[in-house]
Amino acid sequence: MRISPGEHDPNLIAALDHLLSSGGKRIRPALVLLSAGMLNADRDHAITLAASVEMLHTATLVHDDLIDGASLRRGIPTINATLGPGATVLTGDYIFARAAYLAAEIGEQALMKIFARTLMTIVNGEISQMYANSKSDAGIPDYLERIYAKTASLFEVATEGAAILSDIDEDAVAVMKSFGYNIGMAFQIVDDVLDFTADEERLGKPAANDLRQGLITLPVLYFLSTASDQENLRHKITTQQCDEDELSEIVSAIRSSKAIDKALDQAQEFITTGISLLKMMPANQERAALYELADHIINRST
Amino acid sequence: MRISPGEHDPNLIAALDHLLSSGGKRIRPALVLLSAGMLNADRDHAITLAASVEMLHTATLVHDDLIDGASLRRGIPTINATLGPGATVLTGDYIFARAAYLAAEIGEQALMKIFARTLMTIVNGEISQMYANSKSDAGIPDYLERIYAKTASLFEVATEGAAILSDIDEDAVAVMKSFGYNIGMAFQIVDDVLDFTADEERLGKPAANDLRQGLITLPVLYFLSTASDQENLRHKITTQQCDEDELSEIVSAIRSSKAIDKALDQAQEFITTGISLLKMMPANQERAALYELADHIINRST
Numbered sequence: 318m319r320i321s322p323g324e325h326d327p328n329l330i331a332a333l334d335h336l337l338s339s340g341g342k343r344i345r346p347a348l349v350l351l352s353a354g355m356l357n358a359d360r361d362h363a364i365t366l367a368a369s370v371e372m373l374h375t376a377t378l379v380h381d382d383l384i385d386g387a388s389l390r391r392g393i394p395t396i397n398a399t400l401g402p403g404a405t406v407l408t409g410d411y412i413f414a415r416a417a418y419l420a421a422e423i424g425e426q427a428l429m430k431i432f433a434r435t436l437m438t439i440v441n442g443e444i445s446q447m448y449a450n451s452k453s454d455a456g457i458p459d460y461l462e463r464i465y466a467k468t469a470s471l472f473e474v475a476t477e478g479a480a481i482l483s484d485i486d487e488d489a490v491a492v493m494k495s496f497g498y499n500i501g502m503a504f505q506i507v508d509d510v511l512d513f514t515a516d517e518e519r520l521g522k523p524a525a526n527d528l529r530q531g532l533i534t535l536p537v538l539y540f541l542s543t544a545s546d547q548e549n550l551r552h553k554i555t556t557q558q559c560d561e562d563e564l565s566e567i568v569s570a571i572r573s574s575k576a577i578d579k580a581l582d583q584a585q586e587f588i589t590t591g592i593s594l595l596k597m598m599p600a601n602q603e604r605a606a607l608y609e610l611a612d613h614i615i616n617r618s619t
Numbered sequence: 620m621r622i623s624p625g626e627h628d629p630n631l632i633a634a635l636d637h638l639l640s641s642g643g644k645r646i647r648p649a650l651v652l653l654s655a656g657m658l659n660a661d662r663d664h665a666i667t668l669a670a671s672v673e674m675l676h677t678a679t680l681v682h683d684d685l686i687d688g689a690s691l692r693r694g695i696p697t698i699n700a701t702l703g704p705g706a707t708v709l710t711g712d713y714i715f716a717r718a719a720y721l722a723a724e725i726g727e728q729a730l731m732k733i734f735a736r737t738l739m740t741i742v743n744g745e746i747s748q749m750y751a752n753s754k755s756d757a758g759i760p761d762y763l764e765r766i767y768a769k770t771a772s773l774f775e776v777a778t779e780g781a782a783i784l785s786d787i788d789e790d791a792v793a794v795m796k797s798f799g800y801n802i803g804m805a806f807q808i809v810d811d812v813l814d815f816t817a818d819e820e821r822l823g824k825p826a827a828n829d830l831r832q833g834l835i836t837l838p839v840l841y842f843l844s845t846a847s848d849q850e851n852l853r854h855k856i857t858t859q860q861c862d863e864d865e866l867s868e869i870v871s872a873i874r875s876s877k878a879i880d881k882a883l884d885q886a887q888e889f890i891t892t893g894i895s896l897l898k899m900m901p902a903n904q905e906r907a908a909l910y911e912l913a914d915h916i917i918n919r920s921t
Contacts, residue, residue: 380712384705403686406708407746410682410715414738417719421731426723429731433720440713447705 332396332408336375344504345475346371347610352479352493355603362423362482369423370475372416373432377439379409384443385530428481435474442466446532460535464505465498472501492594499591504614506584509534513571515619525568531557535583539576581615588615634698634710638677646806647777648673649912654781654795657905664725664784671725671734672777674718679741681711686745687832729783737776744768748834762837766807767800774803794896801893806916808886811836815873817921827870833859837885841878883917890917 346367353363381387382395383405389395397405413436420432446463476497480490512527513536527534531554533541541547550567553559559567571577588611595611598604648669655665683689684697685707691697699707715738722734748765778799782792814829815838829836833856835843843849852869855861861869873879890913897913900906 377712380708383708402704403749404746406682406685406711407742407749409708409712410679411739411742411746413712413715414735414742418732418735418739421728421735424728426726426728429723430720433716433723436716437713437720440709440716444706444709444713447709 332400332404333412336379336396336408336412341375343371344610344614345374345471348472348475348497348500348607349479351603351607351610352476352497353482355598355601355607356480356483356485356493357599358479358482362425363479365419365423366428366478366482367475369416369419369432370471370478372412372419373436373474374471376409376412376416377436377443379405379412381443383409384447387526423482425481428478431474431477431481435470438466438470442470455533457535457538460533460538461502464502464509468505468508469498469501472497472504489597492597496591496594499587499594500611500614503584503587503591503611506535506580506587507615507617510536510577510580510584511617511619513568514577525564528554528559528564528567529557531555535580536571536576539579540571540574543574543576584615588612634702634706635714638681638698638710638714643677645673646912646916647676647773650774650777650799650802650909651781653905653909653912654778654799655784657900657903657909658782658785658787658795659901660781660785664727665781667721667725668730668780668784669777671718671721672773672780674714674721675734675738675776676773678711678714678718679738679745681707681714683745685711686749689828725784727783730780733776733779733783737772740768740772744772757835759837759840762835762840763804766804766811770807770810771800771803774799774806791899794899798893798896801889801896802913802916805886805889805893805913808837808882808889809917809919812838812879812882812886813919813921815870816879827866830856830861830866830869831859833857837882838873838878841881842873842876845876845878886917890914 349367349370350363352358353360353366378390379396382390382397383402386397387395388398395405396408400408417432420429423429442463443466445466473494474497477490477494480493485493509527512534513525516524528537533551533555537554541551544550553563554567591611592608595604595607651669651672652665654660655662655668680692681698684692684699685704688699689697690700697707698710702710719734722731725731744765745768747768775796776799779792779796782795787795811829814836815827818826830839835853835857839856843853846852855865856869893913894910897906897909
């Protein structure tokens with residue numbers, strides 16, 4: 318009579334299949350596995366952590382699609398678009414629970430705590446973002462805070478978590494956490510740049526999607542800082558009052574401005590810091606792969 | 620720059636205040652604290668577990684309000700009605716995270732696992748329920764499975780969790796888990812009966828709310844089993860085709876039928892089983908209070 322966690326509703330299985338078939342970059346689990354390998358952590362625990370981190374990430378994406386009303390994610394229709402808001406909430410909740418269960422299976426209290434704390438940080442950041450659209454004077458510090466909550470916090474869990482699974486001392490765990498933080502910040506800045514520079518087909522979502530939603534990212538902030546009608550333009554963007562022609566015009570202007578390069582320079586700074594932290598770690602094959610991963614983050618085209 | 624879990628967005632705080640000011644019965648934390656007291660478990664851990672269990676419960680209610688489109692909960696407007704779906708999803712997610720964090724703080728792996736597993740059970744049950752409305756032949760076993768997932772599973776966590784925090788052996792932990800299961804099943808059946816028998820003001824939500832939503836509960840199942848046009852009536856209810864007059868008629872018919880007493884008899888059976896399990900536990904003041912709590916579950920009017 319009782320439902321065991323192994324007995325899933327067929328509709329839930331269909332929703333999960335839909336989600337997992339859409340791929341994604343799997344950069345967070347790669348980060349866990351490489352960091353754990355570099356630090357000689359228990360491999361089974363590392364695999365469990367990698368799955369848990371990716372599921373936590375996926376769960377937040379599922380709920381984001383409901384919040385944003387997005388119809389496409391990774392190039393395929395969202396659960397929200399196909400099954401509606403109720404199923405979306407529940408699918409996200411289920412993946413959260415599964416992620417927490419995996420994290421609990423490892424049996425490291427410290428890990429469980431950073432896991433739960435990160436979910437709080439991510440959600441708190443999203444709530445701030447939801448209300449920040451009406452905040453007209455948000456600047457670079459607000460932006461950095463937001464992308465920390467949205468992205469870098471989970472990169473931190475990936476690298477700090479892997480470090481916790483190994484035998485390294487507290488200071489080295491802090492270094493690994495900071496490595497995750499830095500490449501996570503870079504990752505999100507590049508993501509925000511790609512929203513302007515990548516073509517729609519490769520990205521799997523409409524170009525300048527953030528701008529359409531009234532979201533001010535780093536390229537926009539740099540662009541606005543040199544624009545003549547700054548106040549007015551910012552107001553039109555955040556209140557989503559631009560029509561398609563105006564949006565195209567802004568996107569073109571940003572693309573041909575120095576804002577893109579300035580944003581990429583900022584991302585490169587984070588990568589450089591991350592790499593210098595990584596130098597303190599054991600020199601082995603996995604560390605070399607982490608260098609490559611950091612390099613890929615800044616040089617990727619999707 | 621980084622958001623710590625202690626620095627909350629003011630809008631989140633407002634949403635949480637709104638939620639916590641609405642009261643509720645707090646029966647789950649009471650169950651944790653009394654069970655832990657009876658078994659001489661660590662008091663600080665018991666308080667943390669009690670808060671965690673209540674927050675897990677609250678988070679599921681917040682998301683339920685979005686799924687059901689409910690405008691009232693505990694007599695006050697839902698977050699969904701006041702702040703919209705995005706804020707509702709995120710508020711629920713935040714409370715989940717906070718609940719997981721509290722559970723992690725206790726530092727008992729077994730507890731963390733049952734906590735995460737229960738969230739999976741609850742969500743899986745809700746997904747089944749979402750699609751079950753189209754399932755026209757759902758009977759008593761389906762109903763019992765649903766209320767286990769919805770309610771009794773969390774009562775189990777309350778009593779099993781408290782038992783895990785104490786020094787009792789595995790068999791006794793299983794007895795406590797079963798005690799929670801039985802009074803949880805009774806609690807939900809009584810809730811489903813009260814949806815028909817309690818008046819709207821005391822209940823804090825519209826009467827026959829479940830019926831309006833096409834949800835077949837135990838009183839309805841017993842009523843249908845003796846109704847002449849059973850198939851037709853069930854179809855009209857589950858497809859939500861009844862107008863207000865028809866709904867009033869069905870409610871009156873159920874109220875004056877034997878269905879209510881039969882459902883309460885079933886609830887009493889669960890309570891009796893629960894009490895007989897409780898007899899195996901140490902005879903002290905807290906056990907006496909748990910007897911009273913079990914008695915209150917069957918005799919309450921809200």
